[in-house]
Amino acid sequence: MARVLVCVQPARGHVGPTKPIVAALLAAGHDVAVVTGARYRETFEKLGASVNVLPPAADFDETDLDGSIPGRAGLKGLKLARFDLTNFVSAMPAQLGSMDLDVDVVLCDPLFMAGLALVRREPRPRVLVLGFLPFLPPVPSGPNSAVLKTFARWVLGPAQRRARDLLGEDPGMLFADWPLHSDGVLQMTCPGFEYPRTGAPLHFIGPTTVSAATEYPLPPWWGDLDGSRPVVHITQGTIANDDLSRLVEPAIDALADEDVLVVVTTCGGELSRGPLPANVRVADFLPYDELLPRCAAMVGNGGYGGVNHALRHGVPLVVVGASQDKREVAARVTWSGAGIGRARASVSPRTIKRDVRAVLTEPRYRDRAKELAAEMAAGPSMAEVVELITA
Structure with missing residues (x-):
């Protein structure tokens, strides 16, 4: 029996593809603990997993993002993108404080930024990424690269500086690239839909979400x-x-x-x-x-x-x-x-x-x-x- 810790952001699009994996692990007799938001506690407890709810500093309500995340209301476009990325990184300490790492493997949401701290630790459990998001391509080289890099620094810079401050040192990688430094990514698509990448092993497992009439009645x-x-x-x-x-x-x-x-x-x-x-x-x-x-x-x-x-x-x-x-x-x-x-x-x-x-x-x-x-x-x-x- 393996001890598995599953860390997933409290959003339907993240929880949906994670549930079948948790259910399959439990059915196979493994010990599964989940860290997520209060909104999805019952979802995973019904499967038989133990659940540790994120503290308010790291939790949010996806149906009311502006109301549940202070400072977000009124932001639009790239300013909103910068804010959201920095907010994801800022949740790192609260996320780490919710995780019992006495496990064999951690399955981690790519936006669960505690993963950035985990992949830099030694020793640590195996860290596998739940690949329900596309990988961002690197900023290309070429005649327009200077403009693109300046643009990337403006959008990503505040979150990168926040990551450095929380870690106490330069992370040695772009904060959003931590999945490429994990022990593998369970990418929920097929090779024909995802750009070739280097870094952590990519395991193409296809989409895992189940959406049947038992969950949503027919009209x-x-x-x-x-x-x-x-x-x-x-x-x-x-x-x-x-x-x-x-x-x-x-x-x-x-x-x-x-x-x-x-x-x-x-x-x-x-x-x-x-x-x-x-x-x-x-x-x-x-x-x-x-x-x-x-x-x-x-x-x-x-x-x-x-x-x-x-x-x-x-x-x-x-x-x-x-x-x-x-x-x-x-x-x-x-x-x-x-x-x-x-x-x-x-x-x-x-x-x-x-x-x-x-x-x-x-x-x-x-x-x-x-x-x-x-x-x-x-x-x-x-x-x-x-x-x-x-x-």
Whole structure:
């Protein structure tokens, strides 16, 4: 029996892919403790894990980020990005104080910045990273490198200085690069969707999130998904959905006159528009493992988990996103050939209509999405993932 400590930020997009791994470890007879926020304590206790709740200095409410994180309200764009990165680093001492390191292995969220301190320690337990975020590429060299490096210093500099102050010395790496210095990354995608990297071993385990009708009940209109029209799913994810006019509402307008059935999930957000077009169906959440096999395309803002969940079912993508890591995800959608990615905060209904038509009518997008689905299906089973973690 192995002793495993799982450290995960209290956010749906982080907890969702972590739950199946915790459940599989427990089912295999291993001892699992979880460190996360108060909002998800019951989630992991129901699985049978012991849970240590983060103190207020490191906890937050993903449904009210501005209200639960002092100093965040009113910030936008790159200023918000700088603040969030520095805030993640500032949680390091409180996170470390919540961790019992008398374990064999630590599974760590890449945004759980205690990992930066752990990978620099000797001796220490094995540290494996829960790879439900894309790796950020290094700043490229070339004629524009000076400008890019200056830009990176402005965005990342405050968090890097905070990391140095908390550690008492220069960390010897960019704070966000600590996963590359771990003992391995359980990357929740397939090789065809992720840029080649050097550093810590990458173990491609595919998306792990399970989203079934037992978790999200089917709406009364579910029978409309009868295959008579192509289904296009639209979502802004679970975090960046405070303003659905950035993507969901323009996409609804774009597809109002198309011969498709539009299925929208608001994920806690609220539509501000008036009556919906006749071809639109709306729910707060839906079971993806029931919905996505019925979809011909998905329009989203680039959440890494949602995108890979779609690819697991061979669904081609239209991605428009610029917040958090979504620029990187949009770039990978285009690079992989599984859809059209636009690293922008919003686009016009005309552009969305053109992009959706392209992924519906040009076979190369669906063919590539199916190739990536086959890669994921050929990846390790959950039992093999458990063996990898506990070996």
